Amino acid sequence: SQQGEEDPQALSIQEGENATMNCSYKTSINNLQWYRQNSGRGLVHLILIRSNEREKHSGRLRVTLDTSKKSSSLLITASRAADTASYFCATDREDDKIIFGKGTRLHILP
Amino acid sequence: DAGITQSPRHKVTETGTPVTLRCHQTENHRYMYWYRQDPGHGLRLIHYSYGVKDTDKGEVSDGYSVSRSKTEDFLLTLESATSSQTSVYFCATRGGGANYGYTFGSGTRLTVV
Numbered sequence: 001s002q003q004g005e006e007d008p009q010a011l012s013i014q015e016g017e018n019a020t021m022n023c024s025y026k027t028s029i030n031n032l033q034w035y036r037q038n039s040g041r042g043l044v045h046l047i048l049i050r051s052n053e054r055e056k057h058s059g060r061l062r063v064t065l066d067t068s069k070k071s072s073s074l075l076i077t078a079s080r081a082a083d084t085a086s087y088f089c090a091t092d093r094e095d096d097k098i099i100f101g102k103g104t105r106l107h108i109l110p
Numbered sequence: 111d112a113g114i115t116q117s118p119r120h121k122v123t124e125t126g127t128p129v130t131l132r133c134h135q136t137e138n139h140r141y142m143y144w145y146r147q148d149p150g151h152g153l154r155l156i157h158y159s160y161g162v163k164d165t166d167k168g169e170v171s172d173g174y175s176v177s178r179s180k181t182e183d184f185l186l187t188l189e190s191a192t193s194s195q196t197s198v199y200f201c202a203t204r205g206g207g208a209n210y211g212y213t214f215g216s217g218t219r220l221t222v223v
Contacts, residue, residue, distance in 0.1 A: 033211050042200055043153075045211035088152065090212075097168070098204075098212065100145070102152035 006089055006104040014109050019076040021104040023089030024069075030092045032065055032072050037086045037103070046087075047074075076106075084108045113137040116201050116215040123222055129188040131218050133201030135181075141204040142184040143212070144168075144176065146197040153200065159184055191222045 007022045023032070031050045035043040049056045049065045049072065056063045062075040076083055086103040093099060115134045123129050133142065140161055145153040145168075155168030157176040165176050173195060175187045188195055198219050202212040 031209050035212075035214075042214035042216045043202075043212070045213070048209065048211050050209055092209075097155060097158070098143075099155065099169075100153040102150065 006087070006101045008104060009102070010105040010107070012107040012109055013079060015079055015081060017079055019079050019083070019106055019108075021074045021087055021089075021106070023072045023074070023101060025072075025089075025091045026070065027091075028094055029067075030094060032063075033090045033092065033098070034061075034063060034072075034074050035088045035090060035100075037088065039085075043088060079106075079108045081108050081110060114201060114203060114213055114215040116199075116218050118218060119216065120219045121221070123191050123220070125192060125222055126190050129191050129220065131186045131188075131199055131201075131220070133184045133186070133215060135184075135201075135203050137203055137205060137213065138181060139203035139205045139213070140181070142178065143202045143204075144174075144184065144186045145200045145202065146170065146195075147200060147217075148197050156186065156199075188220075191220075193222050196220060196222045 005024050033048045034046045037043045047058045047063050049063050060077045065072045086105050088100050088103045090098050090100045113136045117132045143158040144156040147153050154170045156174050159165045159178045177185045198217045200217045201215040204210050204212050
């Protein structure tokens with residue numbers, strides 16, 4: 001069964017707006033990671049947040065983690081056309097397996 | 111995708127034939143993984159490896175086997191391909207233990223007819 005579940009499944013926003021995606025998971029984790037996948041390509045690692053961290057930034061990306069609610073959010077600020085992609089959360093479980101959610105398809109409108 | 115090469119990139123095969131997909135890495139990463147990606151299912155772990163000759167099953171291992179005789183190569187074999195194994199297969203590596211992200215290959219698109 002899937003560990004992480006992203007929400008929403010699909011999101012369309014205007015260029016320049018902020019995009020927020022959420023991820024919920026079920027079991028204890030070492031860390032949570034976010035990946036981007038452009039159409040027809042492999043996944044690219046964006047950011048990792050450890051279980052003892054609450055917020056992390058990387059450029060236009062901001063990730064939060066709430067272990068009490070078993071949830072995370074990814075915020076992309078000032079979106080660009082190049083941000084159009086699918087975004088996946090992945091939970092690094094205590095058994096060393098990394099389990100992916102089904103992804104959020106983000107479409108940036110010009 | 112630098113450092114990880116998957117081959118072939120595309121393959122069409124017939125039902126019942128064996129198929130081997132190759133993942134080659136130049137990163138000297140200890141951990142290697144095979145995932146399949148299907149619409150509506152995201153990425154699902156097939157098999158993974160902690161090191162040479164050290165492999166284990168993932169979520170969807172039935173019908174698949176793996177081998178890792180060298181650090182740099184991780185082979186995925188479909189013993190007798192079925193149409194349900196039509197998918198995009200991704201190899202990934204991880205250099206450290208916990209708190210390291212994956213590096214993914216570009217994928218192999220396999221069609222079983």
